[in-house]
Every structure is written in C-alpha cells, then in structure tokens.
Amino acid sequence: xxxxxxxxxxxxxxxxxxxxxxxxxxxxxxxxxxxxxxxxxxxxxxxxxxxxxxxxxxxxxxxxxxxxxxxxxxxxxxxxxxxxxxxxxxxxxxxxxxxxxxxxxxxxxxxxxxxxxxxxxxxxxxxxxxxxxxxxxxxxxxxxxxxxxxxxxxxxxxxxxxxxxxxxxxxxxxxxxxxxxxxxxxxxxxxxxxxxxxxxxxxxxxxxxxxxxxxxxxxxxxxxxxxxxxxxxxxxxxxxxxxxxxxxxxxxxxxxxxxxxxxxxxxxxxxxxxxxxxxxxxxxxxxxxxxxxxxxxxx
Amino acid sequence: xxxxxxxxxxxxxxxxxxxxxxxxxxxxxxxxxxxxxxxxxxxxxxxxxxxxxxxxxxxxxxxxxxxxxxxxxxxxxxxxxxxxxxxxxxxxxxxxxxxxxxxxxxxxxxxxxxxxxxxxxxxxxxxxxxxxxxxxxxxxxxxxxxxxxxxxxxxxxxxxxxxxxxxxxxxxxxxxxxxxxxxxxxxxxxxxxxxxxxxxxxxxxxxxxxxxxxxxxxxxxxxxxxxxxxxxxxxxxxxxxxxxxxxxxxxxxxxxxxxxxxxxxxxxxxxxxxxxxxxxxxx
Amino acid sequence: xxxxxxxxxxxxxxxxxxxxxxxxxxxxxxxxxxxxxxxxxxxxxxxxxxxxxxxxxxxxxxxxxxxxxxxxxxxxxxxxxxxxxxxxxxxxxxxxxxxxxxxxxxxxxxxxxxxxxxxxxxxxxxxxxxxxxxxxxxxxxxxxxxxxxxxxxxxxxxxxxxxxxxxxxxxxxxxxxxxxxxxxxxxxxxxxxxxxxxxxxxxxxxxxxxxxxxxxxxxxxxxxxxxxxxxxxxxxxxxxxxxxxxxxxxxxxxxxxxxxxxxxxxxxxxxxxxxxxxxxxxxxxxxxxxxxxxxxxxxxxxxxxxxxxxxxxxxxxxxxxxxxxxxxxxxxxxxxxxxxxxxxxxxxxxxxxxxxxxxxxxxx
Numbered sequence: 027x028x029x030x031x032x033x034x035x036x037x038x039x040x041x042x043x044x045x046x047x048x049x050x051x052x053x054x055x056x057x058x059x060x061x062x063x064x065x066x067x068x069x070x071x072x073x074x075x076x077x078x079x080x081x082x083x084x085x086x087x088x089x090x091x092x093x094x095x096x097x098x099x100x101x102x103x104x105x106x107x108x109x110x111x112x113x114x115x116x117x118x119x120x121x122x123x124x125x126x127x128x129x130x131x132x133x134x135x136x137x138x139x140x141x142x143x144x145x146x147x148x149x150x151x152x153x154x155x156x157x158x159x160x161x162x163x164x165x166x167x168x169x170x171x172x173x174x175x176x177x178x179x180x181x182x183x184x185x186x187x188x189x190x191x192x193x194x195x196x197x198x199x200x201x202x203x204x205x206x207x208x209x210x211x212x213x214x215x216x217x218x219x220x221x222x223x224x225x226x227x228x229x230x231x232x233x234x235x236x237x238x239x240x241x242x243x244x245x246x247x248x249x250x251x252x253x254x255x256x257x258x259x260x261x262x263x264x265x266x267x268x269x270x271x272x273x274x275x276x277x278x279x280x281x282x283x284x285x286x287x288x289x290x291x292x293x294x295x296x297x298x299x300x301x302x303x304x305x306x307x308x309x310x311x312x313x314x315x316x317x318x319x320x321x322x323x324x325x
Numbered sequence: 326x327x328x329x330x331x332x333x334x335x336x337x338x339x340x341x342x343x344x345x346x347x348x349x350x351x352x353x354x355x356x357x358x359x360x361x362x363x364x365x366x367x368x369x370x371x372x373x374x375x376x377x378x379x380x381x382x383x384x385x386x387x388x389x390x391x392x393x394x395x396x397x398x399x400x401x402x403x404x405x406x407x408x409x410x411x412x413x414x415x416x417x418x419x420x421x422x423x424x425x426x427x428x429x430x431x432x433x434x435x436x437x438x439x440x441x442x443x444x445x446x447x448x449x450x451x452x453x454x455x456x457x458x459x460x461x462x463x464x465x466x467x468x469x470x471x472x473x474x475x476x477x478x479x480x481x482x483x484x485x486x487x488x489x490x491x492x493x494x495x496x497x498x499x500x501x502x503x504x505x506x507x508x509x510x511x512x513x514x515x516x517x518x519x520x521x522x523x524x525x526x527x528x529x530x531x532x533x534x535x536x537x538x539x540x541x542x543x544x545x546x547x548x549x550x551x552x553x554x555x556x557x558x559x560x561x562x563x564x565x566x567x568x569x570x571x572x573x574x575x576x577x578x579x580x581x582x583x584x585x586x587x588x589x590x591x592x593x594x595x596x597x598x599x600x601x602x603x604x605x606x607x608x
Numbered sequence: 609x610x611x612x613x614x615x616x617x618x619x620x621x622x623x624x625x626x627x628x629x630x631x632x633x634x635x636x637x638x639x640x641x642x643x644x645x646x647x648x649x650x651x652x653x654x655x656x657x658x659x660x661x662x663x664x665x666x667x668x669x670x671x672x673x674x675x676x677x678x679x680x681x682x683x684x685x686x687x688x689x690x691x692x693x694x695x696x697x698x699x700x701x702x703x704x705x706x707x708x709x710x711x712x713x714x715x716x717x718x719x720x721x722x723x724x725x726x727x728x729x730x731x732x733x734x735x736x737x738x739x740x741x742x743x744x745x746x747x748x749x750x751x752x753x754x755x756x757x758x759x760x761x762x763x764x765x766x767x768x769x770x771x772x773x774x775x776x777x778x779x780x781x782x783x784x785x786x787x788x789x790x791x792x793x794x795x796x797x798x799x800x801x802x803x804x805x806x807x808x809x810x811x812x813x814x815x816x817x818x819x820x821x822x823x824x825x826x827x828x829x830x831x832x833x834x835x836x837x838x839x840x841x842x843x844x845x846x847x848x849x850x851x852x853x854x855x856x857x858x859x860x861x862x863x864x865x866x867x868x869x870x871x872x873x874x875x876x877x878x879x880x881x882x883x884x885x886x887x888x889x890x891x892x893x894x895x896x897x898x899x900x901x902x903x904x905x906x907x908x909x910x911x912x913x914x915x916x917x918x919x920x921x922x923x924x925x926x927x928x929x930x931x932x933x934x935x936x937x938x939x940x941x942x943x944x945x946x947x948x949x950x951x952x953x954x955x956x957x958x959x960x961x962x963x964x965x966x967x968x969x970x971x972x
Contacts (some may be wrong), residue, residue, distance in 0.1 A: 042434045045513060046426030049484060050440065052421060056481040057447045063458035077871050122350065130344030136351035138592050142358055145591040148544040148561050150580045153566065154361050166360060166450070169376045196357070222332070223766075224709035224756070225683040234708075238699040257451045260544045260787035264563065276453035283457045284549065290457055297454035308449035312442050319438065324432055333661045334681030 043302050054244045061301060067294035074288035087295035090171060097296060098277035099271075101303075107187065107274050111194040112251040118195065119202025125201070127210045144200040148260035155193045182265055186272035190255060190261050192278045198255065209243030210236070245314050252311060256304070275300050346462055365577035372574035386578035390565060398552050400582070410472050410557060411540045414479035418487045419529065421480070426491035427513065431503055431521070442493065444485040444567035452482065463550055472555045478546050483536040490535070494528025495521060531597040534590060541587050558583045610673035610686075610763040610796060612636040612659065618667030619654055628654045630820040631668065641790050641797040642825075643811035645804055647843075651820035652800045653768055659798060660689055660766050672763055683712075688757035689766040693773065694739050694749045696741040696756075703737040706755045726888045728756045729929075730789070737824075747778050754786070758793065764799040765790070771806065783810060804844050808832070816840050833952070838960040841883045847912055851883040851956070863927060865897045866971045867953070874955055874964035881956040882968075886912060886932040888951025891939070895946025896972035901939050902928070911937040915945060 068087055072080040091097060126137055143151065159167050160181035168178055179249050182325045213236065221231045236250045268281060279300060285291035359419060364372045366382035391400040434484045452459075460469075460476070468474035498521050506516045522529065544559040551560070562583045567578040614634040620627045629651040636642045643763060644652040655777060657663040659670055661682035669678045679686050688709070697705050706727060707720045713721075725936040728734045730749045741749055750770060757765055770786070773778045787810045790797050801807055809813045809826040815825040816839070824836035828844075835841035843851045854860040860879040867882055901916040910932055917927040939945060953968040 038432070042428055044428075044439065046428035049421040049425035049488060050329060052442075053444065053447055053481065053484055055451060056477070060455040060458035060462070061450075063461070064455060067457070075790075108396045125343060125347050125350060126342060128343060130347060132342065132348065133344075134595075136347055139351045139355040139594060141591065141595065142355060142588055145538060145588045146358070146580075147544065147562065148562055149544045149559050150361075150584060153563070153576060154357050154580065157576070158360055158364065159357055163373070166356075166376050196354075207332050214693075214695070216359065216691045216693055217697060219682075220689065220691060221697070221708070222662070222682045223660055223687060223689045224760075225712035226708075227683070227712075230712060235697060235699075253445075253448045256449065257453060259453050263544075264566075272844075276451040279451075279454045280456060284460055293457060297457070300454045301450055304449040304451065305446065308446040311449070312445065313610040315442065317436070319441075332681070333664050334679055334684070 027087050033037040036059060061298075063303070064294045064297050067290055068292075068298050070291045072291040072294075074290060080291070083291070088299075091295065091299060096273075097278065100273050100275050103187065103271060104256065104274040104276075105192070107191060107272075108252060108255045111191050111198060111255050111258075112248055114191070114195045115202045115251060116247050117126040118199045119204075119247065120206045120240070120244070122199065123210055140203065141200040143197045146197075146260075148197070149264050151193050151197050152190075152261040152264040155189070158321035160189055174227060183269070186266040186269045190258075190265055190272055193261055193265070194258060195210075198251060202251065205241065205247045205250075209240045213239055242318055246318060247317075250316055251313050252307075256307070275303075302306050347550065347563060359426040361577045361580055364574050365581045367574045369574045372577070373571040386574045387582070389575055390582065400561065403556060403558045406472060406555050407541060407558040410475045410479065410555075411537055413472075413476045414483065414540050415533055415536045417476065417480045418483045419533060421485060422487035422491050422532075423517065423529070424513065425488050426495050427517070427521070429488070430492045430495040431498065431500070431516075441489065444488050448485045452478075453545060456545075459546075460549060468550075470555055471549050474550050475543075475555065475557070477581040478550075479536075479540040479543060482543070483539055486539075487532050487536060490532045491525070491529065494525040494532070497528075498524045527597050530594065534594050534598055538587050611638045611671075612764055612796060612798060613640075614655070614659075614668070615671065616668035617655070617658055617665055617670055619651075619658055619663055620666045627651075627666070627820050629658065632822055633821075634815060634822065636798065637797060638796055639794045639940040640812045641787070641799060641810060643807040643814045644798065644817060644876045645802065645807040645814055645843075646817035646823075649819070650804060652817050654804075654820075655817070656766055656768055656798060659764070660687060661685055668883045685765055686763040688760045688762040688764075690753045690757050690768065690770045694741075694753040696749060696752055698741055701738050701740055702733060702744070702752050702755075705741070705752055706733075706759050708756065709760045723724040724755075724862050727759045730758070731755050746774055747782070747918060750774060750782065754789075758789070761795075763796065765795050765799075766798045767797065769801055770799075772801070772803070779806075786810065786891045805846055808844065814844075815822045816843060818843075821824040834965065835883075835954065835962055837962055838881060838883070838956050841954060841956075841962065845885060847886055847930050849883045849885050849954075850889075851881060852927060852929070854879060856880065862897060862970070868969050868971045869953070869955070869964075870967045875965075878957055879955045880958045880964065881960070883954040883956065884949060884951065886930045888949060888953070889929070889931045889947055890950050891915070891931055891933060892948050893946060895948035895970065897947040897970045899945060899947060901927070901941050901943045901945060903941060904937060904939060906935065906937070908935070911935050913937065913939060913945075915947060917947070 067080075069082060069084060070080045071078060071083045071086070122140065126133065126140075155164070159165050161168065165181070167181065171179055217235065218231060221235055226234065257276055258274060259280070262268055262272055262274065262277045268277050273281070275296075279293055279297045281287055282289050282296060287293060360376075363378065365386055366384070367380050368383065368385070371380045391544070428434055429441060433439070463469050463474045468477075502520045502524070503516055506520045511519060542559065543557075544563075547557045548560050548563075551557075562576070562579045565572055565579045612634075613636070614632045617629060617632045618627050619629040632655055634642075644655055646652045654663055658665055659672075661680060665678050667761075669676050671677065672685060672687070697708060700708065702951050703721075703724050706724045710720045710723060724737070725734070728737060731754060733748070733755055736744060736748060736752075741752070744752065750773070750832070753770065757767075771782055774782060783806060799810065808831075811828060813825060813827055814831055816823040816831070816837050824831060824840050826834075829843050831840060833851075835844060838851055842851045852862060854862050854867060856877060856879060859876045860869075860882060862882070868880075869876060869879075870891055897917060899917040902914040902916050905912040905914070911934070913931045913933055915929050915931060917929060929947060933939075948970055951967070952965050954962050955964045955966070957963050
C-alpha cells in the first residue's frame with residue numbers, strides 16, 4: 027500500500043482527513059470526556075453514602091492506593107484472569123484448528139457447533155455453567171464427579187477464579203480457533219509442496235514452516251483476546267459476585283462506585299489508575315500491532 | 326490450503342481417525358449448550374434433580390417465559406428494545422466507520438498509523454471503569470432509561486473494531502478501480518457506491534455481524550443505565566434467576582430464546598465471519 | 609541420475625469427463641532434458657506433478673530408474689523441484705532455503721554450509737545468502753529456487769515453468785544458463801513450459817501434449833520438419849506454420865488454385881489440409897495464388913508478410929497466410945500479390961495426421 031497515493035490536483039490534505047473526522051470526533055468525545063470527569067472527581071472526596079458535599083482534596087485519594095490490599099489483589103486477579111484465559115484459549119484454539127484443518131465428513135457442522143459458545147451472551151454462559159455444570163446440587167460435572175466416587179463439590183465456591191476462567195476459555199477458544207484456521211489456510215500451498223518434495227515430514231513441516239507462519243496470527247489473537255478479556259465483568263457478576271479471588275479491576279471499581287460503595291471520589295481515583303495501566307498495556311500491545319502492520323506491507 | 330486430501334503414500338486411516346476425534350471434541354464442546362436446550366424442555370422438578378436425559382419434553386417453559394412479565398419487562402418489549410438498539414447502533418457504526426476506513430486505506434492520510442493506534446488503544450480502556458461519569462452524564466442529559474444512551478454507548482464500543490476491520494477489507498479493493506471512478510468524476514460517495522461497497526460488501530457484512538453480536542450480548546451498560554423502560558434481552562434473561570423456587574428450566578428456555586437470533590446469524594454467516602475476524606487485520 | 613518412465617500414466621479429476629492425463633507413455637533417458645510443452649489444460653503440469661508425487665495416479669505407473677514410484681511419497685523419490693512461483697520458504701534466509709532439504713536429511717551443519725556455498729557460487733547468489741525472499745528481486749528468487757534444487761544432487765530435476773514469471777529479456781538469458789547448467793550437471797530433467805520457443809531451444813527432446821494426450825515426442829528438429837499432426841505442426845515454430853483446409857475434387861484446391869504435389873506417395877484425393885512454413889513460400893508477381901497484403905512485419909533481419917487470400921467464394925472463411933521475405937521488402941498493405949511455394953509442403957488427412965511431406969506447386 028503506498029503511503030500517500032497521488033492526489034488529484036484540486037484536493038487538499040483536509041479533503042483526505044474529512045471522512046475520518048466524524049468517527050474520530052465521536053470516539054474522542056466519548057472516551058476523553060468521561061476520563062476528564064473521572065480525573066476531576068478523583069481529586070475530591072465525593073461520596074454518597076453518607077452524602078458528603080464534594081470538596082477538593084487534591085491527590086489525597088491517590089496516596090495509599092497501593093497500600094489498599096484489595097486494590098492490589100484486584101489488580102493481581104486482573105492479570106491472572108486475563109493472562110490465563112487468553113493463553114489457554116489460544117492454546118486450545120490452535121489445537122482445535124489443527125484438528126479441524128482437514129477434509130472430513132461433517133467438518134462444517136462440527137465447526138458450527140464449536141463456534142456457538144462464542145455467540146451466546148456472557149451472562150447466559152456464566153449462568154449455564156454455574157447452575158447446570160458446576161452446581162453441587164444438580165450440575166452435570168458434579169454428577170460425573172460423584173460417579174467417579176468423590177463427594178459433591180461446589181466448584182464455583184471452591185474455585186471461583188478457575189470457574190470463571192473455565193467459562194471464559196470455553197467462550198473464547200472458538201474465536202482463537204477461527205483466527206488460527208485462517209492462518210493455517212493462508213499458507214501458500216506450493217511452499218508446503220516444496221517442503222514435502224524437499225524431504226520434510228509432516229511434523230517437520232509443522233515445526234519449521236507452519237509455526238513460524240502462525241506467529242503473526244497468534245499475536246493477532248492475543249491482541250484481540252486481551253482487549254476483550256481485560257474487561258470481563260458479566261461472568262463475575264452472575265457467577266461469583268466478586269467472591270474470593272475473583273474480583274478483577276473493572277469489577278473492583280464498579281463495586282466501589284455505583285455498585286454498592288458509592289465512594290465516587292475514591293472510585294474515580296481507582297479508575298484513573300486503571301486507565302493509566304491500560305494505556306501502558308496498550309502501548310506495549312500496539313508494538314505488536316505495528317509489527318503486524320509491517321508484515322502486511324511487506325507481503 | 327493445507328487441508329488436503331490424503332497425499333500420495335500417506336496412511337489413509339490417520340485422517341479418518343482424526344476426523345472421528347474432531348467429531349468427539351466438537352460434541353463435547355457443544356455439550357453445555359445442548360444441556361441447556363434439553364433443560365428448557367423439562368419440567369422444573371425434572372431439571373432441578375439429578376441430571377437425566379429421559380424425560381417427556383414440554384413447551385411449557387417457553388410459554389412461561391414469553392407469557393409472563395418478568396420484573397418490569399415482557400418478552401416482546403425486551404426483544405423489541407434490543408432489536409431497535411442493536412440495529413440503530415450498528416447502522417451508525419457503519420455510517421461512521423466506512424468513511425473513516427476509507428481515509429485510512431484508499432487515499433490514506435499521512436498519519437494513518439497513529440490514528441489506527443488511537444482507535445485500538447481506546448478498546449483497552451475498561452469501559453466499566455468509566456461507569457460513574459457515564460452514568461452522571463446520562464442523568465444530566467436526561468438519557469437514563471432511554472434506548473438512545475445504549476445506542477450511543479454501543480456505537481462507541483464497536484466503532485474501533487469496525488474501523489480496523491473495514492480498513493483491511495478496503496485495502497483489498499484494487500486501487501485502479503477507485504482511480505478509474507475518480508477520473509470518471511465520482512466523489513467519495515460515488516466511489517463508495519460504485520466500486521468499494523460492491524467489492525468489500527462481504528467484509529462489511531462480516532463487520533456488521535460482529536457489531537451485532539457484541540451489542541446484542543452486552544449486559545453491563547444495559548443494566549446500569551436502564552432501571553425501567555428500555556431494558557434489553559440480556560436483562561430479561563437474568564430476570565429469570567430467582568431466589569425462591571426452582572428456575573433452571575425457565576432460565577434455560579429464556580436463554581435459548583435470547584441466544585437464538587445471534588446464534589442463527591452467526592451460523593449462517595459463519596464463513597464471512599471467519600474471513601472477517603482474521604482477515605480483518607491480517608491479509 | 610536415473611531414467612524416468614511413464615507407463616500408461618493416467619489422472620482423472622472428479623467431475624470432469626476426460627482425463628487430465630490420458631495413458632501417457634514416455635521414456636526419458638538418463639541425463640536427458642525433456643520438455644513437456646502444450647497449451648494450458650494440456651496436462652503437462654499434471655504429468656510433472658504425478659512424477660513428483662504431488663498428484664496420485666489413477667492408472668498406469670511411473671518409474672524412476674528401475675523403481676516403481678507410483679505409490680511412493682514425494683520425499684522418498686529422490687527428486688528436486690523448481691516451482692513456477694518459486695515457493696521459497698518465506699521465513700528463512702536464502703542459505704536456509706537452499707539448505708533445507710539437507711537439514712531434513714540430517715546432514716551436519718558444516719557439510720550443509722559447504723554444499724550451499726558451492727551452489728551459491730554457481731548461481732551468483734553469494735551476496736544474498738543472508739537475505740529473506742521478500743527482499744529479493746524476481747530473478748534472484750528464481751535462482752534461489754534453482755539453487756535449492758541443485759544442492760540436493762537428486763536423481764531427477766523437475767521444473768514447472770520456472771521462467772514464466774521473469775521478464776522477457778531475463779527469460780532469454782536465464783534459459784541459456786539453465787541449459788548449460790543441466791549439461792554440466794548431467795542430471796535427468798523434466799521441464800514443463802507453455803512457450804514452444806523455450807521448448808525448442810532447451811530440450812534434448814520435446815514432448816507435445818494436448819488435452820492430456822501425447823501428440824509427439826521427438827528432437828526439436830524432427831518436430832519442426834516432421835510434425836506428427838496438424839496440432840504439432842501449428843504449435844511448433846514461430847510464426848506458426850500455415851495450415852490450411854483444402855477443397856478436394858480429386859486434387860487438392862486452395863481458393864480454386866490447384867495444389868499440385870510432386871510424387872510424395874500420397875493419393876491427392878485424400879488430402880484434407882496442407883501446411884507450409886512462412887520460409888517455404890515466397891511472393892511473386894505472376895504466382896497463381898492471389899491475395900492482398902494485410903500487414904508487413906519488418907523485424908530487420910527478416911520480413912513477415914501477412915496475406916489475405918482471395919477465395920472468391922462468399923461463403924468460405926478468410927484464408928490468411930504468412931510468408932517470409934528477405935529484406936528489403938517494398939510491398940505495402942492492400943497491394944495485390946501472388947504466393948508460390950518454394951519449400952516443403954505437408955499434407956494432412958481427415959484426422960489431422962500428417963500423411964506426407966513433399967515439394968509442391970500452386971497451379972492456376
């Protein structure tokens with residue numbers, strides 16, 4: 027793609043920018059205005075319960091933030107939850123893609139079945155698993171566990187974070203699978219044939235050609251997966267309500283603001299920290315994106 | 326394509342075995358959803374007992390959830406609200422994102438990379454963390470309990486993804502065709518209509534489908550910003566969870582209904598969605 | 609080094625009526641460069657891929673040396689292949705590309721390096737050994753593809769239109785180098801192309817295919833002077849041979865003019881078509897076959913004149929012939945000229961098979 031195609035003589039740079047503006051302005055307004063408002067509130071001691079007049083207190087909300095053990099815990103949970111679900115989904119997605127990347131009877135049907143979890147609502151997925159799979163009363167997994175001779179286990183209470191991660195991985199593996207399938211199928215067939223003629227075994231082809239080729243797709247999967255899995259909320263709400271070790275940062279902030287705490291000033295400070303952290307992560311992730319874009323141009 | 330028929334000299338049965346394994350894995354993967362569907366046809370007493378597959382199916386649960394009003398909200402209102410909100414926000418997303426993608430791909434502005442990065446970076450901000458200012462703004466602008474506030478938020482939520490995916494699809498349009506249209510005097514709108522949209526049509530459909538999926542399934546903002554009137558399907562579904570009495574069968578029926586539109590759309594447009602997801606960013 | 613034999617080799621694609629390759633019989637001698645040539649859809653690439661093991665055989669056998677390799681995996685056939693789009697491994701450097709096959713055979717690193725350097729020297733690739741394919745020009749990539757093949761020292765080289773993606777000048781240059789290389793290495797080579805000039809200049813023998821069926825396999829000279837049928841006659845040689853249907857009332861006639869054959873051992877009444885090359889005819893004022901000059905192609909060293917023969921018959925199609933004239937040529941488009949034969953004329957029967965080659969004259 028050329029950096030700037032030749033402009034017709036009557037066009038100005040602004041003519042090029044114009045189509046972009048509506049989307050750009052819309053996004054800027056809707057992301058920056060709340061941010062600025064949060065910033066403002068975070069410098070006050072505003073709370074609703076008990077109702078307190080909003081007074082400016084400077085950075086008082088920020089000092090001692092890192093001493094707030096629950097905040098640190100929530101940050102840690104965010105890291106664990108996001109990292110494990112992204113990586114596990116990517117792993118299983120890749121394995122599924124490898125399994126499905128061949129002609130067999132009913133291939134389309136199986137693929138259709140597998141992508142369905144991605145399409146259903148997060149709240150529905152959370153409810154199915156907590157009530158019908160994990161439940162110690164009548165859950166299917168429990169029934170299997172009892173058949174194997176163990177006692178009834180309330181999975182969600184005993185392993186809150188793992189239960190949530192299980193559902194997340196179940197829902198996002200199909201997404202990763204689709205990306206990896208696209209990667210597998212985009213390998214130029216003559217290169218694979220050349221490798222077969224050159225003496226490579228199937229495993230050799232996979233290790234030396236396919237995996238390097240898939241790297242970009244894995245990076246894309248991780249990028250997109252992280253974007254969405256960092257913001258998990260619905261599952262936590264319907265499965266554990268934030269129970270032990272399953273509150274991530276978004277849920278933490280929510281609980282302290284309009285989700286029960288009504289500590290508007292303090293919660294805003296938390297949310298600013300979260301925003302700053304996301305910018306740091308985003309910068310790092312965007313370096314990955316720029317590699318992807320460069321690969322696209324050289325192709 | 327690496328999924329070829331069995332090559333010369335390769336063992337035929339390996340492929341067959343893997344096909345079988347795929348069937349097994351696929352069935353297992355789908356099982357929770359299958360179980361939910363099964364439960365939706367059971368009596369409450371049957372569903373809230375030890376798991377079983379022998380039962381006499383009934384449509385009563387479906388009648389229950391579509392008939393009664395759960396909380397403040399009936400089945401048809403919830404579906405109506407959702408359809409309106411999702412359609413409106415998806416249309417607006419396309420209206421905003423198509424010109425933006427044009428400006429980032431066909432006649433790209435100089436700083437297209439930075440702009441693209443900006444759009445993607447907004448997706449890293451957990452919107453949940455901004456719920457307070459958004460809630461306050463909505464209240465000040467008298468938008469609480471309206472469909473409009475959800476339309477605005479869903480548009481903001483899907484716009485970056487749409488811009489990213491559409492940009493990649495537009496890049497596959499051969500430059501010469503656009504230049505030919507330009508020489509023929511077509512403005513941006515004309516170029517879009519005669520050249521770009523026909524060729525990138527499938528890509529636009531895939532993008533729209535993803536926006537619909539994410540908007541339809543969205544729960545957090547719907548529940549925070551709409552105490553009463555404009556509730557959407559996700560809220561309607563969770564309304565079936567009650568603390569008194571058994572609810573699994575009813576919840577399953579409601580869940581099936583709630584998931585049906587998006588699942589069917591996803592099934593039908595599967596191939597396009599596959600292209601859209603991956604090819605949306607990597608050619 | 610080995611011979612290659614196709615014995616009744618057949619390949620069907622499901623959903624099509626006629627086979628892609630139909631009972632192909634071909635005996636390729638050890639050390640020979642055999643060219644498979646034909647228009648697209650002729651089955652030449654398929655035949656090559658069957659030899660490579662990339663397409664299965666639906667009938668017949670393929671032998672390399674004395675081994676029947678019909679059911680053998682590509683990697684066990686001891687062959688090396690150059691693909692049309694080069695098929696270089698995109699994530700590897702030139703050196704790694706060329707050393708790939710040796711690595712699969714577990715050849716130790718230093719030996720690998722040595723062999724790669726050897727091949728790189730032959731092909732002038734030394735400055736590029738650490739580059740990746742995306743940073744190479746088309747010509748360089750082509751040489752890497754060649755290098756990848758020659759490093760292996762296989763029994764057979766397979767080449768699938770290796771030059772067609774090069775620009776014209778580079779193609780001619782590389783053609784000669786390739787032919788020299790093959791002579792030097794002496795490895796049996798099966799070479800596919802759609803360009804008959806390439807076929808004629810490179811091959812020890814050339815096999816012409818059409819619709820999956822072998823038309824003729826001979827040395828270039830024999831193909832040129834003794835084509836087996838109309839198709840080969842019209843396919844080989846540039847500009848193409850003039851192959852014309854004739855009316856026959858006991859003697860063959862072209863636009864009313866009799867084509868009088870010298871005694872060539874063929875019954876004049878059986879002649880359905882005749883063929884003569886542009887250099888086997890000339891333009892003369894008094895010549896009986898009249899026509900109008902359409903275009904004059906002056907190539908400097910020779911002039912090709914396209915003449916539209918006046919058939920005088922409203923229902924019959926246009927008849928165009930090309931005649932080669934020595935420069936300088938004074939004729940202009942729309943001039944009226946006469947065509948006379950000076951060289952060989954081929955006769956063809958109703959099935960298109962060549963029946964005789966003899967001298968002949970147009971007689972009014």
